[in-house]
Amino acid sequence: PEAAVRVGVVASGEADLASNLPPNLVSELPDTVRVESLEYPGLPYSLYLNEAYGVFADERVRQAFALGIDVDAxxxxxxxxxxxxAWSILGSTTPGYEPATEGTWAYDPEAAETLLDEAGWTERDGEGYRTKNGERLSVRWIAWTPVPDDRAALGNAIQSDLREVGVEVIREVLEPGAYNEQYGPKTFDLTDWGFSGVDADLLRSHLHTDGFQNASQVSDPAIDSLLEEAASTADVERRNELYRELQRWNTEYTAIVPLYSPALITAVNDSITGLSFDLYGRPLFYDVTVD
Structure with a gap:
């Protein structure tokens, strides 16, 4: 059944549990229903800034882009x-997560403005966008259709925030064929996705020079070396430290801008005890009893 129906039957007591609920319906549940919102492991929903194509070749522009978005709000x-x-390129439930990344790039439009000035984007055109040598500071964001309403709203908020600091964001929602025509040769400024998984080795496909999901086009032998060592070592603590180092590196380098970590939301009536969850937040019923 649809999400609203599932929420309704749990709220009325006709059902004891409903899972995979949308965030906007949680407020309709009564106090007798427990809500479990469990974050997926893996890579949060993020923006991938293509440093090899246009203005994002300048680290200051990448940093300003991230600082100019009021992600929390x-x-x-x-x-x-x-x-x-999300603060990091790994979700907080992923082994190797670096909690020291939290709070490292809070919304700071003044700092964003300063960085863009330093990068030479000091003039403004008639619409208020920054320019340099007669060129507007504009970035093109390609997205794979269909775009859910929530992510469309998030995209609109990002466009609005960045306009305030003088950055134009043009979003193009493309059919798969048209998307791949641009993704293959990397003829875009940024794109977006999240990727669930319990192994931090997911970062290798996203940040290694030869990574097939390296939309940011990072190509750094030092980063390749960290990723390769992490994939090959049997020392769990060493492996986790390598992934923590990669996360700290991204907070300054800004190849990827993490936005939020999707979660699996489950509503459970208070008559249920013994419920547990797997690593992806899916309910496990082995020890469940109903009072």
Whole structure:
């Protein structure tokens, strides 16, 4: 049944549990229903800035782009407090997550303005966008159709925030064939996705020079070496430290801008005890009893 129906039958007591609920319906549940919102492991929903194509070749522009987005406000409003804002290129439930990344790039439009000035984008055109040598500071964001309403709203918020610091964001929602025509040769400024998985080795496909999902086009022998060592070592603590180092590196380098971590939301009536969840937040019923 549709999500609204599932919420309704749990709220009325006709059902004891419903899972995979959207954030906007959680407020309709009564206090007798427990809500479990469990973050997926893996890579949060993020923006991938293509450093080999246009203005994102300048690290200052990448940093300004990230600092110019009020991620906290947008995620809180759109996801009703059910999905956590992401700070790192790994979700917080992923082995090797680096908690020291939290708070490292809070919304700071003044700092964004300063960085863009330093990068030479000091003039403004008639629409208020920054320019340099007569060229507008504009980035093109390609997205794979269909775009869910929540992510469309998030995209609108990002466009609005960045306009305030003088950056034009043009979003193109493309059919798969048209998307791949641009993704293959990397003729775009940024794109977006999230990727679930319990192994931090997911970063290798996204940041290694030869990674098939390296939309940011990072090509750094030092980063390749970290990723290769992490994939090959049997020392778990060493492996996790390598992934923590990669996450700290991204907070300054800004190849990827993490936005939020999707979560699996489950509503459970108070008559249920013994419920547990797997690593992806899916309910496990082995020890469940119903009072």
């Amino acid at each position: 947008a995620v809180e409003e759109i996801y009703f407090g059910q999905f956590p804002r």
